[in-house]
Each structure stands twice: as structure tokens, then as C-alpha cells.
Amino acid sequence: MxxxxxxxxxxxxxxxxxxxxxxxxxxxxxxxxDRGETRTPEFLDGIDPNGRIPVLETDNGEFLAESDAILFFLAEGTPFLPDGRLERARVLRWMFFEQYSHEPNVATPRYWATHGIEMTEERRLALQTKRKLGHDALGVMEGHLCQNDYFVGGRYSVADIALYAYTHVAHEGGFDLTGYPAVRAWIGRVAARPGYVPITRG
Ligand SMILES: N[C@@H](CCC(=O)N[C@@H](CS)C(=O)NCC(=O)O)C(=O)O
Structure with missing residues (x-):
């Protein structure tokens, strides 16, 4: 792969x-x-027309884009995806939440801050909205994690991986997690899972 x-x-x-x-x-x-390497004709024609990573290229030469779709695909038949119909749907529920309510608000400020993106007036205004919506999303996670160790079925799954990725580095985008003790405890549980690797590992 x-x-x-x-x-x-x-x-x-x-x-x-x-x-x-x-x-x-x-x-x-x-x-x-930052240099548009996912926007070249070769990438758009041959790898993914949406011009973004990650894209998984399977051993059969098939391409699959969208991080959470890739997680779902790889987790099939493993302990990282529950068997039950409702629990599988709940994994998707948290993944859709991640993509709609969390990632656009928690990840984008980090991208702007860590990639030297110019803070135009438009971005400055957008940042205020993202800050509020990002905290709303973190609040939803906090509420769930006050009652549950993990997001679905009481055990670690790809729903946790989807939400962990940008939550554990949210501070790099200016989000203070001090007010979310259950989220911080869950971050610690995820980081202690067997086979864990940090975001810096290629
Ligand atoms: N919904 C997509 C978002 C992918 C995405 O935004 N990728 C960014 C990096 S995190 C990217 O490739 N940006 C380059 C660009 O847009 O040109 C996913 O979850 O995979």
C-alpha cells in the first residue's frame, strides 16, 4: 500500500x-x-480530482481519498470497527461530526498558525467563528467523554482515531484544552494504546 x-x-x-x-x-x-503539489494535473488526473491528501493507494492500484473513508476501509474486519449495525453507524456518526463540526474549526486555525499563512482581514474574522464553533465541538466531545471512556461501544475504535488527530494538537491552533478534563484524559488513554505513534512519525 x-x-x-x-x-x-x-x-x-x-x-x-x-x-x-x-x-x-x-x-x-x-x-x-504549501507548494501546490496535490494540485498538479498528474495528481488531479491520476490520484484524486479533489487535490488533497491523504489518499490510500491499495495493492491493487485502487485509490481511496478522504481520511475517514480510509479509516473505515482499513478497519473492516478488525477490532477497530465494531460488528453491530448500530455501533458501526455510531462510528460514522462521530466521523461525520469530525468532518463537519470539528475539523474545519479546530484544524484550520492550526494550519494557518503552523504553515505561516497570512492572516488577512477575512481570515481574522473567520477565525473568531471557527474559535466559537471549535469550542462547541470540543464541548460535545467533553459531554460524551464524561460518561464514556471512548466514543463508541466503550472501546477504542476508528471513531477515536478520527477525533484524536486534530484534538491532541488543538493547542497549536490556539485552543486551550484546560476546560476539557475528560477530553484530556481521553487523549492520554489514546496515546497509551498499543502501537501508538506520534503525529511526527512518517
Ligand atoms: N476531508 C478530507 C480533507 C483533506 C485535506 O483537507 N487535506 C489537506 C491537508 S490536511 C490538503 O491536502 N491540502 C492541500 C490542498 O488543499 O491543496 C479528509 O479528511 O481527508
Whole structure:
């Protein structure tokens, strides 16, 4: 398998973390997203027309984009995805929450801060909204984790990986997690799982 990736990406990290925990070997191709390397005609025509990483290239030469779809695909038939119909749907519930309510608000400020993106007036205004919506999403997680050790079925799954990726580095985008003790405790539980690798590991 080949992971088309960028080391700083939390979306890419989700896949790297699961592959490491599954013990699956893979090759990684690094793209400089600041220099538009995922927007070339070769990438758009041959790898993914949406021009973003991560993309998983399977051993059969099939391409699969979207981090949470890749997690779901790789987790099939493993302990990282529950068997029951309702629990599988709950994994998707948290993944859709991650993509709609969490990632656009918690990850984007980190990207702006860590990639030297110019803070135009438009971005400054957008940041205020993202800050509020990001804290709303963290609040939803806190409420769930006050009652549960993990997101679905009381055990670690790809729902946790999807949400962990950008939550554990939220401070890099200016989010203070002090007010979310249950989230911080869950971050510690995830980081203690067997086969854990940090976001910096390629
Ligand atoms: N919904 C996608 C988002 C992917 C995404 O935003 N990728 C970013 C890096 S985290 C990217 O490739 N940016 C480069 C670009 O947009 O040109 C996923 O979860 O995989």
C-alpha cells in the first residue's frame, strides 16, 4: 500500500496511526501542500480530482481519498470497527461530526498558525467563528467523554482515531484544552494504546 500524505496533516496522521496499530507495512509519498503539489494535473488526473491528501493507494492500484473513508476501509474486519449495525453507524456518526463540526474549526486555525499563512482581514474574522464553533465541538466531545471512556461501544475504535488527530494538537491552533478534563484524559488513554505513534512519525 502507498499513502499519499503530508507529515504535518492530521488527516494523514489518522491513517498513519491506524496502519501502525494494525501492523500493516506501507510506503509513504510526501507532498508539499504549501507548494501546490496535490494540485498538479498528474495528481488531479491520476490520484484524486479533489487535490488533497491523504489518499490510500491499495495493492491493487485502487485509490481511496478522504481520511475517514480510509479509516473505515482499513478497519473492516478488525477490532477497530465494531460488528453491530448500530455501533458501526455510531462510528460514522462521530466521523461525520469530525468532518463537519470539528475539523474545519479546530484544524484550520492550526494550519494557518503552523504553515505561516497570512492572516488577512477575512481570515481574522473567520477565525473568531471557527474559535466559537471549535469550542462547541470540543464541548460535545467533553459531554460524551464524561460518561464514556471512548466514543463508541466503550472501546477504542476508528471513531477515536478520527477525533484524536486534530484534538491532541488543538493547542497549536490556539485552543486551550484546560476546560476539557475528560477530553484530556481521553487523549492520554489514546496515546497509551498499543502501537501508538506520534503525529511526527512518517
Ligand atoms: N476531508 C478530507 C480533507 C483533506 C485535506 O483537507 N487535506 C489537506 C491537508 S490536511 C490538503 O491536502 N491540502 C492541500 C490542498 O488543499 O491543496 C479528509 O479528511 O481527508
Amino acid at each position: 502507498i499513502l499519499h500524505d503530508n507529515l504535518s496533516s492530521g488527516n494523514g496522521y489518522k491513517v498513519r496511526l491506524l496502519l501502525a496499530q494494525l501492523g500493516l507495512p506501507f510506503d509513504r509519498i510526501e507532498y508539499d501542500i
